[in-house]
Amino acid sequence: MVETDEFIEDAVAEIREEIGDANAVIALSGGVDSSVAATLAYEAIGDRLTPVYVDTGLMRKGETAEIRQTFSFMESLRVIEAQDRFFDRLSGVVDPEEKRHVIGEGFIDEFEAVAREVDADYLVQGTIYPDRIESEGNIKSHHNVGGLPEVVDFEGIVEPVRDLYKDEVREVARALDLEEVISERMPFPGPGLAVRVVGEVTPEKADVAREACHVVEEELEEYDPWQAFGAVIGKATGVKGDNRVHGWVVAVRSVESRDGMTARAQEIDWSTLQRIQSRITGENENVARVVYDVTHKPPATIEYE
Numbered sequence: 001m002v003e004t005d006e007f008i009e010d011a012v013a014e015i016r017e018e019i020g021d022a023n024a025v026i027a028l029s030g031g032v033d034s035s036v037a038a039t040l041a042y043e044a045i046g047d048r049l050t051p052v053y054v055d056t057g058l059m060r061k062g063e064t065a066e067i068r069q070t071f072s073f074m075e076s077l078r079v080i081e082a083q084d085r086f087f088d089r090l091s092g093v094v095d096p097e098e099k100r101h102v103i104g105e106g107f108i109d110e111f112e113a114v115a116r117e118v119d120a121d122y123l124v125q126g127t128i129y130p131d132r133i134e135s136e137g138n139i140k141s142h143h144n145v146g147g148l149p150e151v152v153d154f155e156g157i158v159e160p161v162r163d164l165y166k167d168e169v170r171e172v173a174r175a176l177d178l179e180e181v182i183s184e185r186m187p188f189p190g191p192g193l194a195v196r197v198v199g200e201v202t203p204e205k206a207d208v209a210r211e212a213c214h215v216v217e218e219e220l221e222e223y224d225p226w227q228a229f230g231a232v233i234g235k236a237t238g239v240k241g242d243n244r245v246h247g248w249v250v251a252v253r254s255v256e257s258r259d260g261m262t263a264r265a266q267e268i269d270w271s272t273l274q275r276i277q278s279r280i281t282g283e284n285e286n287v288a289r290v291v292y293d294v295t296h297k298p299p300a301t302i303e304y305e
């Protein structure tokens with residue numbers, strides 16, 4: 001565990017020293033890692049930091065509004081509405097790694113435009129220890145590691161939480177008085193809902209996944225999962241009213257983990273599962289069925305793609 005006050009003091013001093021009088025940018029995802037990195041960097045250099053939040057259309061329900069509110073104290077915050085551009089890019093893309101690549105590229109384009117505009121020399125990133133390990137092992141291409149620096153010619157990259165585990169980042173978030181929606185938030189993958197939609201990502205599938213994630217998060221709060229969500233995994237036949245429909249299948253997943261490298265599927269009470277099922281099928285007439293995923297990691301991964 002980290003000594004949070006000491007960590008914060010050292011991190012702010014280090015950022016100040018590294019960046020000096022220059023300008024910096026950070027991609028704010030709404031997750032605890034980038035929020036902590038941004039808050040530390042903002043404390044260090046104020047509005048010379050431009051935090052950039054890109055709404056890809058693959059964000060959690062209410063995320064963009066939450067970001068605007070939580071970080072309203074940062075006058076330099078940029079919120080970019082890029083939903084249409086991302087869905088255009090994702091049209092016809094089915095391979096999971098290709099999806100990550102397309103989203104990563106789209107993200108770079110949006111981000112780069114701002115970085116150039118504000119004349120940023122430094123890139124601040126919320127990379128944490130497990131991100132680095134998984135990326136080095138090449139288990140999955142995490143788009144928040146690498147990538148960006150190759151495109152924009154930054155003088156340096158600053159990663160204030162690079163040596164911390166997720167639970168340590170949360171401790172720092174609490175010490176920084178970040179709101180609970182941030183500090184206690186479940187990890188959300190960089191490519192967002194795209195990895196919770198099997199196959200092509202369309203606005204409709206993203207909406208189904210977004211609503212399902214919202215329901216699952218609400219209903220499973222008392223289980224205190226490390227991550228819990230709904231994913232659109234295909235289509236199947238169902239009956240709605242008097243009609244047979246070919247609707248979406250939503251998989252519900254809830255796991256315990258320390259760092260995402262391994263995970264255990266949680267044992268959930270039947271009545272809770274039934275409530276989730278009835279909310280998801282009831283709120284969306286195009287969802288035909290809901291299943292619960294009992295697979296640990298390994299052999300499964302946490303996300304679906």
Ligand code: XMP
Pocket residue numbers: 100140141142143144187188189190191195227260261297300301302303304
């Ligand atoms: P998996 O699905 O590999 O996920 O078991 C492990 C942890 O990583 C998150 N994840 C990602 N995070 N970019 C990210 O920033 C990605 O491409 C990505 N894929 C998975 C996942 O949510 C879990 O916490």
